[in-house]
Amino acid sequence: MNQLSGWDDTIVAIATPQGVGAIGIIRLSGNKAFEIINHFFPSKDLERQSSHTLHVGFLKDGDNVLDEVVVSLFKAPKSYTGEDVIEISAHGSPFIHQQIVEACIKQGARLAKPGEFTQRAFLNGKLDLAQAEAVADLIASNTAASQKAALHTIRGGFSANLKDLRDRLLKFSALIELELDFSQEDVEFADRTQFYELINELQSSTNKLVSSFHLGNVIRNGVSVAIVGKPNAGKSTLLNNLLNENRAIVSDIPGTTRDTIEEVINIDGILFRLIDTAGIRDHTTDIIESAGIERSLEKIKQADLVLYVFDVNEGVVEIRTWLQQAQQDNLKFLLVANKIDSLGEKPSKEKFAELDHIVFISAKNSLHTEVLKEKMVDMILERKIQSESTIITNARHFHALKEVARSLNDIKEGLDKKIPGDLLALDIRRSLHYLGEITGEITNEDQLDYIFSKFCIGK
Numbered sequence: 531m532n533q534l535s536g537w538d539d540t541i542v543a544i545a546t547p548q549g550v551g552a553i554g555i556i557r558l559s560g561n562k563a564f565e566i567i568n569h570f571f572p573s574k575d576l577e578r579q580s581s582h583t584l585h586v587g588f589l590k591d592g593d594n595v596l597d598e599v600v601v602s603l604f605k606a607p608k609s610y611t612g613e614d615v616i617e618i619s620a621h622g623s624p625f626i627h628q629q630i631v632e633a634c635i636k637q638g639a640r641l642a643k644p645g646e647f648t649q650r651a652f653l654n655g656k657l658d659l660a661q662a663e664a665v666a667d668l669i670a671s672n673t674a675a676s677q678k679a680a681l682h683t684i685r686g687g688f689s690a691n692l693k694d695l696r697d698r699l700l701k702f703s704a705l706i707e708l709e710l711d712f713s714q715e716d717v718e719f720a721d722r723t724q725f726y727e728l729i730n731e732l733q734s735s736t737n738k739l740v741s742s743f744h745l746g747n748v749i750r751n752g753v754s755v756a757i758v759g760k761p762n763a764g765k766s767t768l769l770n771n772l773l774n775e776n777r778a779i780v781s782d783i784p785g786t787t788r789d790t791i792e793e794v795i796n797i798d799g800i801l802f803r804l805i806d807t808a809g810i811r812d813h814t815t816d817i818i819e820s821a822g823i824e825r826s827l828e829k830i831k832q833a834d835l836v837l838y839v840f841d842v843n844e845g846v847v848e849i850r851t852w853l854q855q856a857q858q859d860n861l862k863f864l865l866v867a868n869k870i871d872s873l874g875e876k877p878s879k880e881k882f883a884e885l886d887h888i889v890f891i892s893a894k895n896s897l898h899t900e901v902l903k904e905k906m907v908d909m910i911l912e913r914k915i916q917s918e919s920t921i922i923t924n925a926r927h928f929h930a931l932k933e934v935a936r937s938l939n940d941i942k943e944g945l946d947k948k949i950p951g952d953l954l955a956l957d958i959r960r961s962l963h964y965l966g967e968i969t970g971e972i973t974n975e976d977q978l979d980y981i982f983s984k985f986c987i988g989k
């Protein structure tokens with residue numbers, strides 16, 4: 531283990547953000563943590579205090595008082611890193627924090643690298659690699675959905691899925707390996723029909739995880755929503771309404787919006803990147819408008835969700851044409867029939883009755899815009915988010931899981947072709963290898979360095 535982290539040394543870092551605050555926390559981890567802080571803490575012998583206790587006192591470097599602080603003690607192995615850890619809560623002056631860190635370094639500590647505390651937690655078996663990565667995701671989370679997904683992984687939800695896959699595969703692998711030991715005698719310990727069923731089950735669990743990545747991406751990066759339609763349909767009015775501010779210029783002159791406007795909103799814990807676009811019409815001689823229309827068409831192609839806004843007073847034929855095209859292009863879309871406030875009698879609304887994915891609103895008067903928001907969320911989640919289910923948000927996990935799926939497929943094909951046990955064993959080892967890569971049982975120093983370098987210092 532030593533070669534991976536330097537190990538014998540004690541690391542120190544400021545764990546709170548840079549800048550002035552009420553308090554700031556300096557964190558140390560390693561077998562000299564107590565000795566180092568004891569040197570600055572004259573009022574008590576910290577090494578003789580119990581773990582998980584707090585102590586108030588002055589930190590002094592010789593005669594120089596650094597600050598009056600609270601120290602929290604965590605003795606190995608019951609700490610975040612699994613080593614002796616001390617957290618010093620000091621007054622929130624960056625100058626004081628710097629002085630404390632420098633004093634610790636003078637006394638033998640080393641400045642921690644980004645993520646090094648969590649890296650040590652991983653190396654000491656406190657967390658597996660997937661859980662450690664979720665710590666960074668949790669710190670970066672900015673919506674309820676990303677927070678929920680990261681917490682689920684930190685608490686071991688994903689790791690439990692992987693362990694289950696691995697354990698079941700291992701049991702079978704052991705039988706196959708046993709067969710190889712008795713290869714002269716042509717025996718089959720591992721019942722191939724049972725194995726086939728097992729692989730089917732494993733495939734379905736793996737595929738579920740792999741396909742959750744689409745949603746994971748949405749949770750991590752947000753959903754891009756293109757608001758499109760003909761000039762004057764009310765796209766900019768809708769953008770303003772959803773944002774609850776007058777962001778885009780609205781007017782009754784067709785072709786008001788020339789360029790795309792992007793803004794972010796959070797609906798039910800999911801980030802939506804709304805893109806208001808220039809109204810699309812077939813005939814225009816204005817070159818700026820044409821360029822805007824080009825851009826709108828481009829945004830439609832890139833969007834995760836398209837809101838097609840139209841004036842409810844329009845004929846249904848045109849909407850159907852758009853709908854057909856959208857289905858052909860495989861777009862995820864909602865039809866937004868706007869300006870229902872201007873409808874005299876109900877019948878004109880009924881002409882749209884047979885259309886799916888339609889919402890009737892008045893952007894100007896905030897009628898049913900809440901329903902539209904709900905539908906936007908439904909379109910994206912397809913009711914898939916439950917706190918108990920694992921959602922893959924990490925590209926590294928996704929690629930490893932795809933490799934697992936691929937090798938499971940190879941095993942199945944091998945069984946179909948009745949290939950010999952030694953070849954089967956190879957495919958099984960390959961699946962186990964990729965499962966182990968996710969949790970960090972199989973890894974290398976470069977990969978770990980890369981993963982932890984993306985963390986903040988002090989975590």
Ligand SMILES: Nc1nc2c(ncn2[C@@H]2O[C@H](COP(=O)(O)OP(=O)(O)OP(=O)(O)O)[C@@H](O)[C@H]2O)c(=O)[nH]1
Pocket residue numbers: 759760761762763764765766767768779780781782783784785786787788807808809810868869870871872891892893894895
């Ligand atoms: N009665 C009514 N008028 C609306 C509604 N929504 C928008 N309008 C009006 O429709 C006109 C066009 O609105 P915009 O939001 O600028 O339309 P747009 O789709 O962005 O138009 P372009 O930018 O030109 O493509 C404005 O006069 C709005 O006040 C609505 O729900 N009801």
Ligand SMILES: [Mg+2]
Pocket residue numbers: 765766767778779780786787806807808809
């Ligand atoms: Mg507009």
